[in-house]
Amino acid sequence: MIDRIAQLSALLPQVSDDPRALIAIARQMIAAGDRPRALALAEQVHAMTGGRGEAGVTAAEILSDGVFSWHFIIPRDRARNDAYEQALRRAIRPGSRVLEIGTGTGLLAMMAARAGAHVVTCEADPAIASAARDVVAANGYADRVTVVNKHSTDLDPIRDMGGLADILVSEIVSNDLLSEGVLAAHEDAVARLLAPDAVVIPARGTIRVALARDLRDRSPRLCDASGFDLTAFNRLALPNETIRVGMDQVALCSEPVDLFSFDFATAERRKPERREFDISSFGGRIDGIVQWIALTLDPVGRYENRPEPGAASCWAALLWRFPAPVDTKANDCVTIGGAHERDRVRLWVSD
Structure with missing residues (x-):
């Protein structure tokens, strides 16, 4: 598979201006097991086409694969948004360091930044992490919010976070509360990634x-x-x-x-x-x-x-x-x- 990926990569300079050819290579990259490279190509094609035409639609299909519909539903819940933002504002002090588990759209991370915190937010899915970086940059918070494309259990508190966090915020709860792994993620984060007496939202x-x-x-x-x-x-x-x-x-x-x-x-x-x-x-x-x-x-x-x-x-x-x-x-x-x-x-x- 490594040889196949190398062969596909060698073709890229020859088709850099051809959205359909780039999409064809992206699909073969997925089949060869290199999803991150395929996603990067799909993003490139989406930018080239504006999501129009067959190549643009196929790029959207690749980018959306594995992205759940609730990513588009949760940010519309005003009561939920207000409850989280008010809790963040009550917790954040000058110089506060916030860790968010599960970036999603980047909304909670930007709320924390707007309240004055420096934020590290982790997101395991590379497509979501990339889109969240663009959202954060478009809203002017790229200097205060760092999106790390890792699962929280893979974070290094020094290398990835620059030190232990004062506040943990997450929304990795499901309709039944537990099936997104909130217990395991929080247990690990509290043990390894938070300063003593850190605030956890939700508690x-x-x-x-x-x-x-x-x-x-x-x-x-x-x-x-x-x-x-x-x-x-x-x-x-x-x-x-x-x-x-x-x-x-x-x-x-x-x-x-x-x-x-x-x-x-x-x-x-x-x-x-x-x-x-x-x-x-x-x-x-x-x-x-x-x-x-x-x-x-x-x-x-x-x-x-x-x-x-x-x-x-x-x-x-x-x-x-x-x-x-x-x-x-x-x-x-x-x-x-x-x-x-x-x-x-x-x-x-x-x-």
Whole structure:
């Protein structure tokens, strides 16, 4: 493969003005295992074409591969943005050094820089890191924000950061809180990359749950189609379903319960956990358990994406559907279980 990459590289000077030829080489670079070089070529073609024509569209396909849609959703959440920026402003002092894990668009890093900090932000994906550098430069913060194309666990506190950070900020939380690896990343960062008594934003994360009724007209599970019973196929369905907060897709049928809460400011390794408990129903049909997240940014700031009328959030809630609906009366108890494996959450109704 190394010889193939060398052969492809040797062709570049001959086709430097030909977007279609450059894209063809980029695609072969990907096949040969050199994604960073392929991304650089795709960026070059995108700049040459402005994203127009077949070469421009193909360049966009290469650049967007592996970039999740939530990178374009999260920055639009004004409540989330305000909560993070206020927490950063409360923490930052003159000369503060901020480490961000997960650059994304660079928004949080620029917020920290705008508040007066010097920021090192790390991003494992080379395409995202490159785009974030351009965003930072376009907004005039290239002298205060350094984007490092590494996973946080590969950072060297001296070589990459110039010293230990006074503040850690991250948003590597998922709809279930844990599946982006927030626990492992924070444990490593607190142990290796932060100064003593450093501020961590968010300081804590909590998984909250409640009994829920599905308000949608049609269940995503299969039943009859064209006269055939398809229900046996449902065993292949994911055990949870995404619920858009603010879309009134579910009704809460119990008071919320904190399932698990996590200290993001500790280096102590959190072990997997499992628990079962009773939840008291408001009454009526219960279709499953809805799960959402709450972030404690600092002693003052909090962000929660509770699925209720009038709410809005860049994060979705998750509905863990029961095998069959349960009819309840007010104050009936439903026994549910929950477990996490550090990077995965699971909920169920007990027999």
